[in-house]
Amino acid sequence: MKKRILSGMRPTGKLHLGHYHGALKNWVDLQNEGSYECFYFVADWHALTSDYASTGGLKEFAREMIIDWLSVGLDPEKSTLFIQSRILEHAELFVLLSMITPLPWLERNPTYKEMKAELIEKDLSTFGFLGYPVLQAADILMYKAYGVPVGVDQLPHLELTREIARRFNFLYETIFPIPEPLLAAVPKMLGTDGRKMSKSYENAICLSDSGQVLREKVAAMFTDPQRMRKTDPGRPEICNVFSLHEIYTAHGEVGEIEESCRSASIGCVACKKRLAGRIEESMRDIHERQEHYRAHGGEVEDIIEEGIARARKIAGTTMAEVRSALKIR
Numbered sequence: 001m002k003k004r005i006l007s008g009m010r011p012t013g014k015l016h017l018g019h020y021h022g023a024l025k026n027w028v029d030l031q032n033e034g035s036y037e038c039f040y041f042v043a044d045w046h047a048l049t050s051d052y053a054s055t056g057g058l059k060e061f062a063r064e065m066i067i068d069w070l071s072v073g074l075d076p077e078k079s080t081l082f083i084q085s086r087i088l089e090h091a092e093l094f095v096l097l098s099m100i101t102p103l104p105w106l107e108r109n110p111t112y113k114e115m116k117a118e119l120i121e122k123d124l125s126t127f128g129f130l131g132y133p134v135l136q137a138a139d140i141l142m143y144k145a146y147g148v149p150v151g152v153d154q155l156p157h158l159e160l161t162r163e164i165a166r167r168f169n170f171l172y173e174t175i176f177p178i179p180e181p182l183l184a185a186v187p188k189m190l191g192t193d194g195r196k197m198s199k200s201y202e203n204a205i206c207l208s209d210s211g212q213v214l215r216e217k218v219a220a221m222f223t224d225p226q227r228m229r230k231t232d233p234g235r236p237e238i239c240n241v242f243s244l245h246e247i248y249t250a251h252g253e254v255g256e257i258e259e260s261c262r263s264a265s266i267g268c269v270a271c272k273k274r275l276a277g278r279i280e281e282s283m284r285d286i287h288e289r290q291e292h293y294r295a296h297g298g299e300v301e302d303i304i305e306e307g308i309a310r311a312r313k314i315a316g317t318t319m320a321e322v323r324s325a326l327k328i329r
């Protein structure tokens, strides 16, 4: 039996290189490894926990996100792709788990405090925002996932899911396995302005960017701030353009760029043009698949419906066990 893993992503607009290198590439690797049964879902209810006031684009974002997932190599024959809000059992399990989750567990969640402090333009003093780790626990436990691919910053959330599962098993009946974190090394991915790549900072290179758009974004990237003229030697170790060359450019060529930068024999404009070319080359297959799925909407709908049907079957079985353990039905 393959071990089941589960992960989700909020539909907040176009996916970018940060999503790809921070999560999607790992999802594809786990899928292709062959030892896991992979469930990946669009966390549209999670998007509501912070963006409840603007729901207009959600449905389209969810569909676009699945197109991007398919385009980067997620294979619906190997992975189950579904949309959270289409499986109503997630809401039921969320309600039941919220009954047994002590409030201090949620209040001490570091992401809760950080996001509340960062997103001051939004009123996040809502029950939904405080309780989203419980919804996350419901998502994971519903599928009795063995493991969850996470970044280091998400470990406190997963720990909360593990605590909730232990508490449920102790109070009622041992139903839920305690999910393990599957940590993967991810490269540092900064936006064009040197801050974390994020749609809200408007500094992202999107998975769909190509041609002129891509070249313009790369041309606007921050480099070594001390390199004012082409004749100034550069410091690739602090240059974001160079860190992307390390990902997208062949090893030997990276060494040559590093040396040329330090000896001031290459200018930043030329260096960026080379990078834009390498990114474009490496995304050619992704762009072709994006075009295909955009032109074949029915195929995408079928994939989504099939994923939902697979997920719903498991969710139904789990909830029957949960209701019986609680002696509700």
Ligand code: SF4
Residues within 6 Å of the ligand: 223, 224, 227, 234, 235, 236, 239, 240, 241, 242, 261, 262, 266, 267, 268, 269, 271, 272
């Ligand atoms: S030459 Fe390239 S690596 Fe060096 S500072 Fe300019 S952009 Fe960065």
